[in-house]
Amino acid sequence: MVIMVMRKLLEVERFDERRSASKERSQNYEDVLIVGQPVQISLKKLAPSQTKLIILNTSGEVELFTSTDQIVSTQTPLSLEQFPEINLLSRTFSDQIKDRSLQISFQDDNGRQLSLVKLKLTVVRVCLDIDADRDGVIDEDNPQKADWKWGINGHGAVLLVNSDRDIVYSNQEDDDTKRLIKGLLDLKDFSFMIVRKTGLRDLPSGYELYLSVNKDIGKKIRIYDELDRDSYELIGPGRIRAKIRDTNRDILLAIEGLSYPQPFTQKWWEVEPTFLK
Incomplete structure (x- = not known):
């Protein structure tokens, strides 16, 4: 089994040209990025219908590149047709909330600005760590x-x-039918992972960290809450997303399998940390 962070789309609404009659329409957004996790913006969906050119400007540590890993230039006109979408990546976490930004100017073929999108960004480092080298120790950010x-x-x-049934000849139900951890005998049947967050102590207002x-x-x-609590089920059949309640410290989670992989089926699974507003 592999647990890994997946690439996520940075969700930004399509611009509605009917909202405003002003000549220079401006939209302001904010979002949270995860260190080392690329996100994508569809410029084509954001652009007003008459857009031919775009000009990108960044502040703070933000990298822009295409799906083919081509670096995207800033402060110079680019063809929307050649750059219908861009990817963002940050390799360091924020020292302050909204300390980075991306500005996108949409222009017609005469260079007249049709719309201006401003994106304020906060970058948080979140690691979902496992015993990747199988030595019994959960290493931090093992490659x-x-x-x-x-x-x-x-x-x-x-x-x-x-x-299994932890106590032989017991009338208790088998372990795979339970929805919480019961004692030390259960722990030998679990794998473990740690959710680590570094950087800002508090998340930007309205944002919460989830596993899905x-x-x-x-x-x-099934994934269970950290072991010094009641260790109830966070994720399992019928529940595919759970909020991480405390993001100010490392969180230890227990995970168990409920069924064996079938022949010719995928034998590795993914668990993904995401920020939701």
């Missing part, structure tokens, strides 16, 4: 956590299916 390799010298966390999986994966695993 092999986003890949899987079989064998004794392989990498990627191993997920156990917790389907797709519906298919949600039927096959």
Whole structure:
């Protein structure tokens, strides 16, 4: 099994040309980026219908590039047809809320500005760490956590299916039917991961950190809250997204498998940290 951070789309609404009669329409947005996680903006969807050119300007540590990893120039006119979308990436976390920005000027073929989009950005470092090298220790940001390799010298966390009965001849239900952790005997059947956030102590107003999986994966695993609480189910069958309640410290989570992979099916799964407003 591999647990990895997935690429996410930076959601920005399409500009509605009917909203304003002013000649120079301006839109202001704000969003949160995760260090090292590229996000994408569709310039074509944002652009007014008469747009031919765009001019991009950034402040703070923000990189712009295309889907083919071509660096995108700033402060110079670019053809919208050649750059229908761009990717953003930041490699360092913010010292202050909204300390970076992206400005997009949409212009017609005569260089007349049709619309101006301003995006204020806050960058947070979030790591979802696992025992990627299988030595029993959860390393911080191990580069092999986003890949899987079989064998004794392989990498990627191993997920156990917790389907046994911890006490022989007990009348208790099997472990895979429970929805919470019951004692130390259960812990030997779990894998563990740590959610780490560094940078700003508090998130920008209105933003919350969630873990999520797709519906298919949600039927096959359970993720439990940190072990010094009641350790109730965060994610599992019927629940594919859960809020991380405390983002000011490292959070230890337990994860178990509910079923074994079938032949010729995907044998690695993804868990994704995301910010929602």
